[in-house]
Amino acid sequence: xxxxxxxxxxxxxxxxxxxxxxxxxxxxxxxxxxxxxxxxxxxxxxxxxxxxxxxxxxxxxxxxxxxxxxxxxxxxxxxxxxxxxxxxxxxxxxxxxxxxxxxxxxxxxxxxxxxxxxxxxxxxxxxxxxxxxxxxxxxxxxxxxxxxxxxxxxxxxxxxxxxxxxxxxxxxxxxxxxxxxxxxxxxxxxxxxxxxxxxxxxxxxxxxxxxxxxxxxxxxxxxxxxxxxxxxxxxxxxxxxxxxxxxxxxxxxxxxxxxxxxxxxxxxxxxxxxxxxxxxxxxxxxxxxxxxxxxxxxxxxxxxxxxxxxxxxxxxxxxxxxxxxxxxxxxxxxxxxxxxxxxxxxxxxxxxxxxxxxxxxxxxxxxxxxxxxxxxxxxxxxxxxxxxxxxxxxxxxxxxxxxxxxxxxxxxxxxxxxxxxxxxxxxxxxxxxxxxxxxxxxxxxxxxxxxxxxxxxxxxxxxxxxxxxxxxxxxxx
Amino acid sequence: xxxxxxxxxxxxxxxxxxxxxxxxxxxxxxxxxxxxxxxxxxxxxxxxxxxxxxxxxxxxxxxxxxxxxxxxxxxxxxxxxxxxxxxxxxxxxxxxxxxxxxxxxxxxxxxxxxxxxxxxxxxxxxxxxxxxxxxxxxxxxxxxxxxxxxxxxxxxxxxxxxxxxxxxxxxxxxxxxxxxxxxxxxxxxxxxxxxxxxxxxxxxxxxxxxxxxxxxxxxxxxxxxxxxxxxxxxxxxxxxxxxxxxxxxxxxxxxxxxxxxxxxxxxxxxxxxxxxxxxxxxxxxxxxxxxxxxxxxxxxxxxxxxxxxxxxxxxxxxxxxxxxxxxxxxxxxxxxxxxxxxxxxxxxxxxxxxxxxxxxxxxxxxxxxxxxxxxxxxxxxxxxxxxxxxxxxxxxxxxxxxxxxxxxxxxxxxxxxxxxxxxxxxxxxxxxx
Numbered sequence: 061x062x063x064x065x066x067x068x069x070x071x072x073x074x075x076x077x078x079x080x081x082x083x084x085x086x087x088x089x090x091x092x093x094x095x096x097x098x099x100x101x102x103x104x105x106x107x108x109x110x111x112x113x114x115x116x117x118x119x120x121x122x123x124x125x126x127x128x129x130x131x132x133x134x135x136x137x138x139x140x141x142x143x144x145x146x147x148x149x150x151x152x153x154x155x156x157x158x159x160x161x162x163x164x165x166x167x168x169x170x171x172x173x174x175x176x177x178x179x180x181x182x183x184x185x186x187x188x189x190x191x192x193x194x195x196x197x198x199x200x201x202x203x204x205x206x207x208x209x210x211x212x213x214x215x216x217x218x219x220x221x222x223x224x225x226x227x228x229x230x231x232x233x234x235x236x237x238x239x240x241x242x243x244x245x246x247x248x249x250x251x252x253x254x255x256x257x258x259x260x261x262x263x264x265x266x267x268x269x270x271x272x273x274x275x276x277x278x279x280x281x282x283x284x285x286x287x288x289x290x291x292x293x294x295x296x297x298x299x300x301x302x303x304x305x306x307x308x309x310x311x312x313x314x315x316x317x318x319x320x321x322x323x324x325x326x327x328x329x330x331x332x333x334x335x336x337x338x339x340x341x342x343x344x345x346x347x348x349x350x351x352x353x354x355x356x357x358x359x360x361x362x363x364x365x366x367x368x369x370x371x372x373x374x375x376x377x378x379x380x381x382x383x384x385x386x387x388x389x390x391x392x393x394x395x396x397x398x399x400x401x402x403x404x405x406x407x408x409x410x411x412x413x414x415x416x417x418x419x420x421x422x423x424x425x426x427x428x429x430x431x432x433x434x435x436x437x438x439x440x441x442x443x444x445x446x447x448x449x450x451x452x453x454x455x456x457x458x459x460x461x462x463x464x465x466x467x468x469x470x471x472x473x474x475x476x477x478x479x480x481x482x483x484x485x486x487x488x489x490x491x492x493x494x495x496x497x498x499x500x501x502x503x504x505x506x507x508x509x510x511x512x513x514x515x516x517x518x519x520x521x522x523x524x525x526x527x528x529x530x531x532x533x534x535x536x537x
Numbered sequence: 538x539x540x541x542x543x544x545x546x547x548x549x550x551x552x553x554x555x556x557x558x559x560x561x562x563x564x565x566x567x568x569x570x571x572x573x574x575x576x577x578x579x580x581x582x583x584x585x586x587x588x589x590x591x592x593x594x595x596x597x598x599x600x601x602x603x604x605x606x607x608x609x610x611x612x613x614x615x616x617x618x619x620x621x622x623x624x625x626x627x628x629x630x631x632x633x634x635x636x637x638x639x640x641x642x643x644x645x646x647x648x649x650x651x652x653x654x655x656x657x658x659x660x661x662x663x664x665x666x667x668x669x670x671x672x673x674x675x676x677x678x679x680x681x682x683x684x685x686x687x688x689x690x691x692x693x694x695x696x697x698x699x700x701x702x703x704x705x706x707x708x709x710x711x712x713x714x715x716x717x718x719x720x721x722x723x724x725x726x727x728x729x730x731x732x733x734x735x736x737x738x739x740x741x742x743x744x745x746x747x748x749x750x751x752x753x754x755x756x757x758x759x760x761x762x763x764x765x766x767x768x769x770x771x772x773x774x775x776x777x778x779x780x781x782x783x784x785x786x787x788x789x790x791x792x793x794x795x796x797x798x799x800x801x802x803x804x805x806x807x808x809x810x811x812x813x814x815x816x817x818x819x820x821x822x823x824x825x826x827x828x829x830x831x832x833x834x835x836x837x838x839x840x841x842x843x844x845x846x847x848x849x850x851x852x853x854x855x856x857x858x859x860x861x862x863x864x865x866x867x868x869x870x871x872x873x874x875x876x877x878x879x880x881x882x883x884x885x886x887x888x889x890x891x892x893x894x895x896x897x898x899x900x901x902x903x904x905x906x907x908x909x910x911x912x913x914x915x916x917x918x919x920x921x922x923x924x925x926x927x928x929x930x931x932x933x934x935x936x937x938x939x940x941x942x943x944x945x946x947x948x949x950x951x952x953x954x955x956x957x958x959x960x961x962x963x964x965x966x967x968x969x970x
Binding site: 079082083084085087089091092095106132133134152153154174195197198199320321323324385387388389391392395397398446461 | 556559560561562563564565566568569578579580581589590593598599602604605608622623625714813855
């Protein structure tokens with residue numbers, strides 16, 4: 061238990077309202093958006109400056125409390141769930157954009173800045189920040205960096221890592237570090253900036269982020285294509301890529317997802333269609349026109365049931381917004397929504413859809429699938445009820461078999477959500493015992509005492525995170 | 538309810554449905570839409586946090602603690618989270634139910650109980666009592682006492698909420714209900730028979746608005762029936778967690794309006810409209826499903842009704858003013874009516890509609906919330922007023938008496954030039970006598 065003195069010290073350093081320890085506050089900060097994982101911290105702090113982060117870390121170290129950094133809690137792999145209790149460090153009140161540097165095309169900010177706010181702030185200066193996780197309206201930049209978030213524009217523009225130029229942070233031994241910066245080229249020593257991106261809060265606490273900005277695309281064309289079966293949609297994706305076109309967005313939704321999204325947005329998506337693809341090409345006007353014509357030709361060739369072109373920017377935006385709601389909208393169907401992040405080389409897309417269908421039938425499960433088809437990143441989502449243990453077992457078996465195939469095909473167990481708690485075992489299968497060993501050594505060199513976000517990504521020395529999980533279930537076995 | 542209908546630590550009567558809280562998958566889409574989360578940045582004061590608290594009580598991980606009660610009442614019940622939630626979670630309704638639970642767990646003391654029961658179970662259920670209760674206030678205004686009180690600063694001595702409540706009161710006319718004929722005939726070609734649901738706040742504080750509503754309806758070709766016996770819709774009771782009285786009122790109004798043989802039941806109060814449309818849920822176990830469905834099928838907000846039926850615009854007068862429109866939460870979020878009021882405004886010749894930013898962000902009134910949390914309410918209101926100011930419109934239009942009281946008060950306090958009017962006042966202005 062955290063001592064009264066420690067609470068008092070925290071309040072002195074951070075201010076009364078930035079330190080919460082009532083049970084109700086602990087209860088609502090023991091989860092993120094990952095189903096089935098919930099664990100109470102002992103104290104929650106909301107630092108408003110780097111000095112306060114440091115002060116909180118000092119006090120946690122004195123009390124022997126594990127430290128779990130966190131943003132808005134939209135994560136989907138349990139990365140910010142405090143499985144060993146301790147101190148949750150919520151960085152949402154460090155939310156200032158410090159600088160938008162129009163000469164160097166960078167933006168520097170605190171970690172709690174909301175992704176969409178950054179996007180809008182740079183757009184107001186005629187610049188573009190491309191990464192756009194589905195939860196951009198509420199996810200924080202710090203969380204995006206820690207999880208190396210992907211999103212709807214990953215295909216052409218890449219993921220968060222591709223835009224992080226510099227980081228400031230605090231390591232578990234409370235040393236302040238700076239890695240990277242505004243220089244476009246930088247090969248000074250080990251590139252541990254890239255190690256911190258996607259480290260899921262296990263190596264250091266990020267307190268400042270500098271990202272790269274790019275000029276916005278001048279033109280854009282948005283297509284919506286419907287298909288009578290999912291595999292044809294998968295084929296369309298492969299053929300567009302094979303035609304040497306890299307759209308900025310190529311998103312897929314199956315029938316179950318189309319219906320759930322339509323229930324929410326009411327924009328007239330055709331409920332009877334087996335799948336839809338949302339495709340966007342962008343860039344300079346001349347190539348965009350050419351690429352759009354080519355996309356249309358491929359869609360006609362594979363016999364898409366219907367092809368529509370968004371007529372206005374609003375229409376295009378509303379389609380993208382509808383797609384962003386897919387996961388949450390699937391939650392309408394059943395009490396529990398178990399989602400995965402299976403990612404395959406693009407050429408395997410059609411087969412992956414076949415496999416998902418086959419396994420859903422085999423295990424008698426209702427599955428909705430959507431995702432970033434263009435980069436092979438799919439989110440097969442089992443719609444179930446966590447109170448039905450038999451169904452949960454079948455869901456786990458479903459994912460187990462699916463991941464076997466995904467790994468056989470050279471895919472990955474996580475395209476963008478991270479490993480967190482949910483996929484620890486799958487990670488070992490993907491990278492092997494040797495890979496896990498190296499990762500553990502890296503963790504140890506940053507955090508020899510294992511105080512930072514323990515129990516995540518892989519089992520650490522004094523394993524046993526599982527027995528700390530509350531009753532209920534784990535996402536994976 | 539499905540196979541697990543454990544209510545956990547909730548009292549069995551009027552507990553949230555476990556299914557409703559399980560439905561939340563904690564995606565966080567509700568967070569940026571929640572005024573109380575914007576104020577505090579505290580997870581438990583967000584829709585996701587509140588639903589998680591309700592779930593913890595249902596799962597016996599938490600008692601129904603004082604903090605749960607606090608959050609239930611701190612929620613504005615603005616339903617912005619309902620609009621934002623792709624999964625269909627109704628956090629506002631779950632909190633309404635928790636308010637009723639709060640009264641079961643934390644009974645008021647004798648004085649408080651008597652006062653609450655007097656207001657909710659005697660005053661608000663009796664239109665006559667309500668109207669008489671306003672008499673002293675009217676006298677107080679007529680005799681110039683209001684001027685004295687406002688200018689001599691006597692109110693600074695009382696608690697904040699009393700000062701604000703006093704400051705919010707508009708200049709009162711006589712209540713509309715006793716003046717309004719039970720049946721007002723249709724003008725021109727008759728298009729149907731409308732039951733007008735006259736809300737308590739409308740008849741007492743904004744009689745001039747509802748007078749216009751009836752006049753517009755009649756001018757548009759509808760025979761308007763306003764049953765004298767109409768009682769409060771029950772919204773204040775739901776808001777205060779008195780679900781039993783709300784049910785009794787709902788049953789009464791249901792019978793009353795179904796006996797009038799009207800084609801529609803129309804109201805000009807967004808709060809009443811939302812409550813009437815939710816009778817189906819409130820009365821699910823107390824009334825005949827068929828009659829509930831029949832009633833629900835007839836209820837319309839005035840803007841929803843006129844937009845759907847088509848406004849007769851021939852002979853309308855020009856109104857050469859610029860307006861901006863604040864969307865009442867109980868219209869846009871609870872009833873999904875957003876476009877229709879704008880459609881009507883655009884149909885008025887000469888009127889210019891200037892959109893404000895965040896038009897559907899709450900004004901901070903929310904029944905008695907604005908009085909209980911006067912400081913927080915002020916902050917929510919300030920955000921709204923800034924957006925109003927930016928439009929430089931002449932008139933601020935809304936469609937709910939609670940919003941109108943709050944906005945008019947805010948505009949006065951901030952010395953802003955805007956008039957604050959109900960949509961039906963503007964429409965009434967365009968319609969010739």
